[in-house]
Amino acid sequence: MPALEMAQETGKLIAWLKNEGETVSKGEPLLEIETDKAVMEIESPGDGVLGGVKAQAGAEVPVGQTIAWILAPGEALPTEQVHVQTGRHQEAQVAQSAAARAVPAPVETVAAKVSPKARRLAKEHGVDLSQVRGSGPGSEILASDIMAAEQTQTAKPSPQVARHAEPFSAVARLMAERTTQSWTTVPHFFVVRDLDATALNAFRERVKAAEGAGGAGVTHTDLLVALVARVLAKHPRVNSSWTGDAIRANNDINIALAIAVEDGVVAPVVANADKLTLRQVAAQRRDLSERARDGKLRPTDLSHGTFTISNLGMFNADAFSAIITPPQAAILAVGRIADRVVAIDGKPAVRPMVTLTLSSDHRVIDGARAARFLDDLAQAAANPGKWLE
Numbered sequence: 001m002p003a004l005e006m007a008q009e010t011g012k013l014i015a016w017l018k019n020e021g022e023t024v025s026k027g028e029p030l031l032e033i034e035t036d037k038a039v040m041e042i043e044s045p046g047d048g049v050l051g052g053v054k055a056q057a058g059a060e061v062p063v064g065q066t067i068a069w070i071l072a073p074g075e076a077l078p079t080e081q082v083h084v085q086t087g088r089h090q091e092a093q094v095a096q097s098a099a100a101r102a103v104p105a106p107v108e109t110v111a112a113k114v115s116p117k118a119r120r121l122a123k124e125h126g127v128d129l130s131q132v133r134g135s136g137p138g139s140e141i142l143a144s145d146i147m148a149a150e151q152t153q154t155a156k157p158s159p160q161v162a163r164h165a166e167p168f169s170a171v172a173r174l175m176a177e178r179t180t181q182s183w184t185t186v187p188h189f190f191v192v193r194d195l196d197a198t199a200l201n202a203f204r205e206r207v208k209a210a211e212g213a214g215g216a217g218v219t220h221t222d223l224l225v226a227l228v229a230r231v232l233a234k235h236p237r238v239n240s241s242w243t244g245d246a247i248r249a250n251n252d253i254n255i256a257l258a259i260a261v262e263d264g265v266v267a268p269v270v271a272n273a274d275k276l277t278l279r280q281v282a283a284q285r286r287d288l289s290e291r292a293r294d295g296k297l298r299p300t301d302l303s304h305g306t307f308t309i310s311n312l313g314m315f316n317a318d319a320f321s322a323i324i325t326p327p328q329a330a331i332l333a334v335g336r337i338a339d340r341v342v343a344i345d346g347k348p349a350v351r352p353m354v355t356l357t358l359s360s361d362h363r364v365i366d367g368a369r370a371a372r373f374l375d376d377l378a379q380a381a382a383n384p385g386k387w388l389e
Contacts, residue, residue, distance in 0.1 A: 001061040002033065002042060010137055013059045013067065014039055020053045024070060039171050040299055046070050052077045060135050114141045121184075125150040144177045147184065171264040179323045186242075187362040190321050193374040195381055197337045197352040203384040207278065221257070221311050222282040223388075224334060227380045229253045229273035230387050232307060235373045239306050241327035242364050248327075256305030256325065257285065259292045266292050267308055267325060268301040278388050313337060319355035329364035333357040 001011045014032035018024050030044040048070035055067040069077060113134055114122070118141045122129050125146065132149045134141035200223055207218045232239045232253050241248045253274040256267040268288040273281060291297050307329075310322045313336035322333040335355040342351050356377070360370045380387045 001055075001063050001065050001067055003063045010060050010062050012135070013055050013057055013061060015057050016050075016053065017041075018044075018050050020050055020068075022050055024048060024050055034174055039174060040297075041295065044070065048072055048075075060137060062137055113139060115143065117143045118146045121146040121150075143181060147177065147180050151180070171261065171266070175264040178325070182323050182326055186324050186326060188321075188324060188359050189362050189367065189370075191358045191360070191367065191370040191374055192319070193356045193358075193378055194342075195354050195356055195378050196342075197354045197381070199382050200384060201337070201352055203388075218278060218282045219285070220313065220337065221309070221334075222278060222285055223384060224309060224311070224332075225255050225257070225270055225273055225285065226276070226278045226281045226388055227384060228307065228309060228332060228377060229255055229270075229276075231373065231377045231380055233274050234376060235369065237369055238330050238360075238365055238373045240329050240364050241306065242329060242361055243327060247329075247364050250306040252304070252306065254304050254306045256308040256328075257288065258308060258310035258322070258331075259289055261292055261295075266297065266302065267305060268292055268297055269303065269305045271304065308332070309334065313354065319357060321357050322359050324359050324361055326361075329361040330370070331359045333359065 001013075012034040014034050016031050017029045018031075024030060024044040024047070026044055026046050028044045029041050030050070031042050033040050033042055049072075051069050051071045053068045055061050059067075061067055071077070113136075114129055115136070119129070121127070121143055122132070122141075127146050127149045129141060132141050132145050133139070135145055136142045197220075200220065204218055204220065204223060211217070236249055237247075239250050239253055241250060252272055255270045255273040257270065258265050258267050268291075270276070270281060270284050270288070276284070288297070288301060291301070305325065305328060308322070308325050308331040310331060311334040312320060313334055315336075317335050318338070319335040320333050322331045324331050333356070335357075337352050337354045339350050340353045341348050342353065343349070344351070356374060358370050358374055
C-alpha cells in the first residue's frame with residue numbers, strides 16, 4: 001500500500017484495474033486507492049505478472065503492507081507466503097480457529113476498536129456502536145463510519161426510492177463523507193462582500209490584448225488566485241490550519257481550486273501561488289483543470305492546500321456558501337460577475353458586481369479577521385495592476 005500523503009496511515013483499495021495473472025507494464029494503471037483527499041489511480045512500478053493479490057476492493061490497508069506482487073514470468077510467490085501445515089498441529093489450529101469464531105467478542109474488545117473521535121460522535125448522534133461496522137485497520141470504527149451510520153438511521157429510503165437510487169462513485173462517496181464530517185465538526189461562519197469587478201475586467205482585457213491571438217487567455221479565476229495569494233500573505237491567520245487542539249501557521253500559501261468533474265469535485269493545488277506571476281498561475285490552473293477532468297491528477301497535485309477557492313460564476317450562480325476543507329481554516333466562494341445597479345457618490349449607476357462569501361473556521365478566524373481579509377481583497381481587486389505587475 002503506497003503512501004500518497006504526508007500523514008497517511010492507511011489507504012482504501014477501491015479497485016484492481018488488472019486481474020491476478022495478467023501481464024502488467026511499468027507505468028500502466030494498476031489499481032485505484034482512496035485517501036483522505038481523493039481517489040488516486042496508481043501505476044505499476046515495474047514490468048511483470050500480477051500475482052499473490054492479498055487485498056480486495058473495499059479493504060482498508062496500512063501503508064507499507066504488501067497487497068500483491070509483480071513477478072517475473074515463471075517466478076513463484078515469495079516463500080513466506082507458503083504455509084505448509086500437517087498432522088495434529090494443523091487440526092488443532094483449525095479447531096482453535098473454529099472455536100474462536102463461535103465465541104462472541106467481549107464488549108471490552110469491541111470498545112477497544114473505536115477511535116476516540118468516533119466514540120464522541122456516536123454519543124452526540126445517538127448511534128449504537130454495536131450496529132456499526134468498522135472500516136479502519138482491524139475493523140476499527142472511525143468517525144466516518146459513525147457519520148455514515150447516522151445518515152442511514154435518519155434517512156432510510158422506501159424500497160421504491162432505493163430501487164431507483166443512483167449508486168455513488170468512489171469520488172462522490174468520498175466527497176459526501178468529507179463534507180459531512182466538515183459540516184458537523186467545524187464551526188462555520190460566513191462573511192459576504194460585494195465587489196466591483198470593473199478594474200478586474202479591464203485588467204484582464206489588457207492582459208489578453210498583450211498576449212495576442214495566440215495567447216491561452218487569463219480567466220477571472222486566475223486573477224483571483226493570484227490576488228488572494230498575495231492578500232493572504234498579509235493575513236497569515238486566514239492561511240492557517242486547525243490541528244485538533246491548536247492553530248498551525250502555514251509557511252507556504254497553496255491555493256486549492258474546487259473543480260467539478262464527472263462524478264464529484266476535486267481540489268488540486270496551485271503551490272506557492274503568492275510567488276507565481278499571473279501567467280504562471282494561469283498555466284498551472286489550465287494544466288490542473290485538464291488533468292482533473294481526464295482523471296490524471298497525481299497525489300502531489302492534491303496535497304498541502306492551505307486555502308480553497310470555489311468559483312461557480314461560470315455556472316451563473318449569483319452567490320453561495322462553501323464548506324471548508326479541513327484542516328484548512330477558510331474557503332472563498334465566488335459567484336458570477338453581472339451588471340447591477342449600485343449607488344456611486346449617491347447616484348444610481350450600473351457596475352459589474354461579484355459576490356464573495358468567505359466561510360471560516362471560528363476556532364481559527366474571528367469575524368473581524370475575516371472582514372479585514374475581504375476588505376483588503378476588495379482593495380486589491382480595485383487596483384490589480386499594483387499587486388500583479
